Amino acid sequence: MSNYVVSVQALILVFFIGCWELAGRLRWIDVLIFSYPSKVGRQIVKDAVSGELWPHLAMTVGETAVGFLLGTLIGTLLAVLIWWSPFLSRVLDPYMVVFNSMPKVALGPIFIVLFGAGFTAIVVTTLSITVIVTTLVVFNSFNEVDANLVKVIRTFGGSRRDVFLKAILPASFPTIVSTLKVNVGMAWVGVIVGEFLVAKIGLGYLIVYGFQVFNFTLVLSSLVIIAIVATAMYQLVVYIERKLVRER
Structure with missing residues (x-):
């Protein structure tokens, strides 16, 4: 099949x-x-052979990897924190929802002023997208765990720590791993948005430059490269997910 x-x-x-x-x-x-595919292909081959492509590709992939990993880690830790403290959860819930609904492009200039026009600002822009999404998804997964499991652990005198380690975390593990797949796309969106605003190198920069000089073949070739690399990252995450879930 x-x-x-x-x-x-x-x-x-x-x-x-x-x-x-x-x-x-x-x-x-x-x-x-x-344009058309053969012309786009020639553009990619030309840039690859000349060496012009690789610095842009390396920068964008590096930014995406850092944003992806940090976003998943920080978002998961934040979800654990607000689950651990119901008071903190009630306090932060409306703020997270509002922040998640804000257009991240509008926050870009603020990040540029705070962190400078470079790698850090782009990664922070990426985190502004990935962290909240991860937090909301993982936290909802924590809350959807079967209440009977929690009651059993409580009945035998288990602490909140025991509830989390023996019921909440194991039951939510598939969701946490699946969040990785969502964050691949979110990380790419964040990085490209950041590069649109500030970068002088990267695939996002090539797209903006292509529009400026009316070289739409360069724009499309950059989009094709993004699609290929993003697909490769996604398949890597799917492979890791299968390994982790199978081992469990």
Whole structure:
């Protein structure tokens, strides 16, 4: 069944690329704006061979990895903290909801002023997206654990620490691991938004530069690279999830 699904996915991708290439070759679309796959491929190969691509790719991947890991770690720890203190949970709940609803692009300039126009500001922009999402998802998972498990531990004299370690955390482990997959996408969004605002290097910078000079093939090639690397990161997280869940 899985091989059949992969085959269908591959056929859809090939069909889409073929239609795009045909539409570009026959001028059914404006190639100045939409380009076409072979032209985008040549752009990627040219930038890779010349060495221009690698510093931008390395910077963006580095920022994404740091934002992804820190966002997941800090968000999970914050979820544990507010679960441990019901008072703190009630106090912070409306603030987290409001902050999560705020457009992070609007916060970007503030981060730039606070942390400077560079790596730190971009990572903090990423954290502003990943931390709250992780916290809300993991905290809700804590609250959805079967109350009977908690009652059993309490009945035998277990402390809040025992409840967390023996019931809450084990039951929420699949959700915590699954949050990694969500954070892959969130981290990429945060990094690209940050690079749009401040970066002088990175794939987000290449996209902005491509728009400025009307080189939309460069824009699309950067988007294709982002899609490829993000997919690779996602598949790595899926592999880690399967390993961890199977070991449990």
